[in-house]
Amino acid sequence: MPAAVHLDDILARADVWRGDALAAAPQPGVASGFAELDAELPGGGWARGALTELLPTRTGVGELSLLLPALAQVSEDELAWVVCVAPPHPLHAPALAQGGVALERLLVVGAPGRDAAWSCARALATEGVGAVVAWLPAADATLLRRLHLAAEGSRALFFVFRPGACAATASPAPLRLQIDGEGEQLRVSILKRRGGGRPAPLSLAIRRPASLAAAGAQAQPPAASPVARIGAGRRAAPPAASSDSSSRPASPHALACPVPAAPAARRAS
Amino acid sequence: MLWLALFLPRLPLDARPDLPSAAACRPPQPRAVVELDRVLVADEAAQAAGVVPGLRLASARARLPELVALPRDPAQEAAALARLACWAGSFTSEVSLAPPATLLLELSSSLRLFGGVEALSARIVNEVLAQGFSVQPALAPTPLAAQWLAFAARPAAAGFPAVAECANNAYFVCRDLAALPLQLGTLPLSLLDLGEDRQARLAAFGARTLADVLALPRAGLARRVGAGFAADLARALGERPDPRPRFAFPEHFREAIELPARCENAPALAFAARRLIAALCGWLAVRAAGIHECVLELRCERGSAATPALTLALTFAAATRDPARIARVLDERLARLQLPAPVESLCLRADAVEALAGQTTSLFAAAGSNSRDRSGDTATGVAELVERLQARLGEQCVYRLVAVSEHRPEKATQKAAFQLAQRAHAKRRKATPAGAGEPAHGAVPAPAAASLGARPLCLLPEPQALAEQGGRPQRGGPLRLVAGPERIESGWWDEGEPGAVGDVRRDYFIALSARAEWLWIFRSDAGWFLHGLFA
Numbered sequence: 027m028p029a030a031v032h033l034d035d036i037l038a039r040a041d042v043w044r045g046d047a048l049a050a051a052p053q054p055g056v057a058s059g060f061a062e063l064d065a066e067l068p069g070g071g072w073a074r075g076a077l078t079e080l081l082p083t084r085t086g087v088g089e090l091s092l093l094l095p096a097l098a099q100v101s102e103d104e105l106a107w108v109v110c111v112a113p114p115h116p117l118h119a120p121a122l123a124q125g126g127v128a129l130e131r132l133l134v135v136g137a138p139g140r141d142a143a144w145s146c147a148r149a150l151a152t153e154g155v156g157a158v159v160a161w162l163p164a165a166d167a168t169l170l171r172r173l174h175l176a177a178e179g180s181r182a183l184f185f186v187f188r189p190g191a192c193a194a195t196a197s198p199a200p201l202r203l204q205i206d207g208e209g210e211q212l213r214v215s216i217l218k219r220r221g222g223g224r225p226a227p228l229s230l231a232i233r234r235p236a237s238l239a240a241a242g243a244q245a246q247p248p249a250a251s252p253v254a255r256i257g258a259g260r261r262a263a264p265p266a267a268s269s270d271s272s273s274r275p276a277s278p279h280a281l282a283c284p285v286p287a288a289p290a291a292r293r294a295s
Numbered sequence: 296m297l298w299l300a301l302f303l304p305r306l307p308l309d310a311r312p313d314l315p316s317a318a319a320c321r322p323p324q325p326r327a328v329v330e331l332d333r334v335l336v337a338d339e340a341a342q343a344a345g346v347v348p349g350l351r352l353a354s355a356r357a358r359l360p361e362l363v364a365l366p367r368d369p370a371q372e373a374a375a376l377a378r379l380a381c382w383a384g385s386f387t388s389e390v391s392l393a394p395p396a397t398l399l400l401e402l403s404s405s406l407r408l409f410g411g412v413e414a415l416s417a418r419i420v421n422e423v424l425a426q427g428f429s430v431q432p433a434l435a436p437t438p439l440a441a442q443w444l445a446f447a448a449r450p451a452a453a454g455f456p457a458v459a460e461c462a463n464n465a466y467f468v469c470r471d472l473a474a475l476p477l478q479l480g481t482l483p484l485s486l487l488d489l490g491e492d493r494q495a496r497l498a499a500f501g502a503r504t505l506a507d508v509l510a511l512p513r514a515g516l517a518r519r520v521g522a523g524f525a526a527d528l529a530r531a532l533g534e535r536p537d538p539r540p541r542f543a544f545p546e547h548f549r550e551a552i553e554l555p556a557r558c559e560n561a562p563a564l565a566f567a568a569r570r571l572i573a574a575l576c577g578w579l580a581v582r583a584a585g586i587h588e589c590v591l592e593l594r595c596e597r598g599s600a601a602t603p604a605l606t607l608a609l610t611f612a613a614a615t616r617d618p619a620r621i622a623r624v625l626d627e628r629l630a631r632l633q634l635p636a637p638v639e640s641l642c643l644r645a646d647a648v649e650a651l652a653g654q655t656t657s658l659f660a661a662a663g664s665n666s667r668d669r670s671g672d673t674a675t676g677v678a679e680l681v682e683r684l685q686a687r688l689g690e691q692c693v694y695r696l697v698a699v700s701e702h703r704p705e706k707a708t709q710k711a712a713f714q715l716a717q718r719a720h721a722k723r724r725k726a727t728p729a730g731a732g733e734p735a736h737g738a739v740p741a742p743a744a745a746s747l748g749a750r751p752l753c754l755l756p757e758p759q760a761l762a763e764q765g766g767r768p769q770r771g772g773p774l775r776l777v778a779g780p781e782r783i784e785s786g787w788w789d790e791g792e793p794g795a796v797g798d799v800r801r802d803y804f805i806a807l808s809a810r811a812e813w814l815w816i817f818r819s820d821a822g823w824f825l826h827g828l829f830a
Contacts, residue, residue: 086814087811088813088829115754117696120750121749129695136688137684144687235777
């Protein structure tokens with residue numbers, strides 16, 4: 027009697043794909059650092075050699091923090107370079123270092139307009155570049171397709187940030203994520219992926235600078251009508267820990283009333 | 296010993312590089328070099344119209360009115376030959392000139408490095424052709440035999456045994472000294488560079504090929520034709536030593552090239568500059584050196600002092616002598632260049648040369664590139680990327696970030712020029728990052744994360760004023776203060792300096808907007824400001 031072949035064995039083969047499952051990626055992905063997200067991404071993480079399009083509703087919701095674990099892994103564990111192309115605001119080095127990115131293998135390219143796409147293509151073609159993060163607000167479908175083809179020849183992660191309004195238009199990117207903030211969580215909806223299916227939006231606990239729970243319900247500014255004047259001779263406050271923010275209204279550092287602007291502050295504005 | 300002779304039959308013409316733009320927009324103009332009113336060398340287009348060497352200029356003009364007749368310039372020919380000799384330094388250190396138009400390279404010590412004699416000679420011939428020279432190569436165990444074989448050029452069709460093919464160009468290959476008489480024997484005497492009277496005398500003997508001459512008794516031959524000819528035969532056959540003077544590589548590299556026509560199109564200069572770059576790289580290889588910077592001067596309008604030479608400084612992130620890499624950077628620069636006046640000549644010079652060891656290949660032949668040192672490999676790959684980006688975008692647009700331990704956030708991030716990682720690592724304690732101001736000498740790799748409050752990933756270049764309503768900062772609705780304050784103050788020491796932040800007194804808060812943006816805002820004497828985004 028021939029040995030029974032289990033259906034599970036057949037389904038486990040690489041060349042058998044079930045319509046309700048995710049497609050297998052040609053190269054294993056880089057873990058995103060969020061198990062819920064990895065489970066939904068083909069290849070079990072951010073895809074190498076493919077364009078990943080990220081559509082944050084607005085800057086500041088935590089879109090770059092979402093990538094930080096993967097970037098840290100690429101730059102610290104794989105000793106590969108991370109290239110940031112055309113960031114809309116200057117990147118702050120201490121924060122990147124806190125996020126685990128090795129600054130000695132980080133390259134920033136401030137390229138305006140069409141040069142940004144060219145810089146991405148050049149970076150993707152370079153041996154030793156592990157991740158390319160680009161902000162291309164003006165990219166059209168043709169340009170994205172060209173960049174995706176450029177990415178296919180490399181092993182690098184390739185993330186492109188575009189405005190959230192682009193979610194309605196078609197894009198050649200095999201993976202598209204819409205990103206929005208939701209309190210302390212980050213809400214990630216997968217608009218498009220290989221393998222079909224459109225899972226429910228994920229709520230990811232990304233690293234936030236402070237926790238809302240510790241801040242408590244206290245959502246008040248330091249004082250309704252600030253009175254104290256910032257003393258020049260006073261010592262600087264210790265770095266803010268979220269725990270002492272609850273005692274803030276009573277602290278001696280309560281904020282100044284709107285006094286006429288001091289010269290230093292006027293320069294800052 | 297294995298000598299590769301490169302005979303350049305059209306050197307008087309090829310010494311002036313043809314500009315590709317001229318060929319692209321018009322049908323190629325036939326050109327010929329004329330000496331003493333007779334055509335010396337003509338290019339293919341001219342030859343096809345019947346302009347053959349030896350023709351009088353008047354007859355040539357009658358056959359081909361649009362012929363461009365160039366006067367012969369022996370100085371330029373010698374310079375072109377010397378440049379080629381420099382370039383040949385990338386393959387062997389034993390380079391010898393055989394004027395007027397032959398270059399001799401001794402290859403036996405380079406065979407292993409370049410993967411065998413076929414691969415090496417094919418590569419050399421291809422690179423000569425790529426520089427725009429037509430060439431007749433030949434390989435032989437003695438220099439004189441190689442010279443003769445190269446001069447004889449096309450092997451007789453009658454099944455010459457040892458012939459290699461390269462770029463549709465068959466050429467003589469003879470590696471065995473014992474087989475040399477047989478090989479040389481097939482050469483007709485008329486092809487050899489002998490004097491008229493010697494040719495006539497040998498013809499009177501009934502000798503038409505070298506084989507006929509070699510069959511004659513050597514002593515009698517020396518008496519009747521001259522000792523010089525017999526000695527040449529002995530040298531060619533390897534019976535007598537044939538020491539050749541080595542080409543003396545110049546002490547400083549400064550090579551100029553005259554363009555055949557004034558050029559107004561910057562990208563078209565790249566082709567002419569290729570020759571200079573090739574020569575530079577060969578010269579560097581001989582010295583086991585590399586360059587961080589070289590300067591290309593574009594000289595406009597001969598003799599007019601009003602337009603000074605335009606200088607392009609090509610800088611490289613790491614010492615290099617890779618011609619493709621130098622050419623890539625040059626192409627990017629030329630593509631963005633507006634020429635103020637037509638260019639007449641190019642001059643490439645390398646002032647600061649530094650030692651650069653060659654690449655070590657692995658002891659055990661490895662199939663893949665895995666055996667290569669990965670970290671060194673990636674660093675040079677990224678260095679090349681930085682050079683290309685800088686050449687196109689400008690140097691200030693491509694930078695690394697350095698975290699400086701400094702309490703004022705504006706000063707905590709500094710831009711640093713790209714350095715190779717190993718060097719940056721070794722010098723980290725001492726080096727001042729380029730582009731950093733005076734406090735950078737206290738630069739530390741990254742402050743301990745615990746000692747610092749949360750910092751935003753994006754910092755606005757200038758704080759943005761926020762509206763205030765009822766004592767609460769507004770940005771699309773009132774902001775909710777999540778954490779804070781973190782007092783950052785003082786900085787009187789650089790007050791008044793240009794570009795400095797100066798004295799500050801700020802209380803920083805982490806705020807969450809109604810639109811779910813995480814913001815870094817501060818309160819100062821002047822009110823609320825947005826300073827960063829926790830992107």
